[in-house]
Amino acid sequence: MERIEEQAGVVRTALGQRSIVLVGMMGAGKSAIGRLLAKALNLPFIDADTEIERAAGMTIPDMFEAHGEAYFRDGEVRVISRILDGAPCVLATGGGAWMDADTRAHASRVGISVWLKAEPEVLLKRVKRRSNRPMLKTKDPEATLRHLLALRDPVYAQADVTVGSRDVPHETMVLETLTAIAAHVTPVEQTAE
Numbered sequence: 001m002e003r004i005e006e007q008a009g010v011v012r013t014a015l016g017q018r019s020i021v022l023v024g025m026m027g028a029g030k031s032a033i034g035r036l037l038a039k040a041l042n043l044p045f046i047d048a049d050t051e052i053e054r055a056a057g058m059t060i061p062d063m064f065e066a067h068g069e070a071y072f073r074d075g076e077v078r079v080i081s082r083i084l085d086g087a088p089c090v091l092a093t094g095g096g097a098w099m100d101a102d103t104r105a106h107a108s109r110v111g112i113s114v115w116l117k118a119e120p121e122v123l124l125k126r127v128k129r130r131s132n133r134p135m136l137k138t139k140d141p142e143a144t145l146r147h148l149l150a151l152r153d154p155v156y157a158q159a160d161v162t163v164g165s166r167d168v169p170h171e172t173m174v175l176e177t178l179t180a181i182a183a184h185v186t187p188v189e190q191t192a193e
Contacts, residue, residue: 001171003175004040004178005040007178007179008040008041008042010178010182011041011178011181011182011185014182014186015112015185016088017110018110018111018112019043019083019084019088019089019090019110019111019112020041020043020090020091020112020113020114020181021093021112021114022037022091022113022116023097023114023116024095024098024116024117024118024156025118025123025145026094026095027118027122027124027125028095028117028118028123028165029118029126029165029170029173030092031092033116033170034047034090036171036173037174037177038090043088043090045089045092046089046090046092048079048080048092048093048097049092051079052075052079052094055075055078055079056075060072063075073096073100076096076103077097077100077102077103080093080097080106081102081103081106084110084111091111096152098152098155098156098158098159099151099155112161112184112185113159113161114160114161114162114180115159115162116163116165116173116177117162118164120146122165124141124142125167127141128141160184161177161183161184162180163176163177163180164176
């Protein structure tokens with residue numbers, strides 16, 4: 001816990017008015033880790049999917065069913081843009097949000113992006129616990145997930161920081177995430193020769 005507080009202090013100072021934007025596949029831990037990260041940094045936590053549902057007045061699965069993915073993605077871009085233009089926060093984005101070039105550009109202007117990268121087996125185990133994943137409502141959810149990973153991983157890799165998400169205590173993930181952000185935002189000490 002002491003190391004978390006120490007790293008959080010370094011990150012808080014270096015962030016200034018920037019937000020932390022968590023990206024990655026569904027099941028990577030963006031919401032769970034994001035809440036704890038926000039608490040450690042004394043910043044508000046915002047889950048983009050929750051905000052999208054609030055703005056639309058319906059659940060994401062209902063949006064997909066009633067209006068299709070394109071409708072959902074348009075709303076997602078608008079909501080994330082509004083959040084990023086607000087006060088600094090820790091923002092957990094949906095799995096497909098980072099695929100939008102405007103969202104990536106906006107996030108890079110006002111925040112530090114962190115890819116929580118998880119192996120397919122970890123993601124599958126986690127997403128099977130919930131039935132509210134419209135992108136996986138297919139005949140073969142595992143094949144769909146692997147296909148999405150193949151498409152999205154090269155784009156997720158454009159994030160400022162990458163942290164391996166795996167089944168360890170959340171505190172371990174928070175410390176690793178803070179440490180990675182701290183390494184990104186603080187210049188390396190120059191040694192005199």
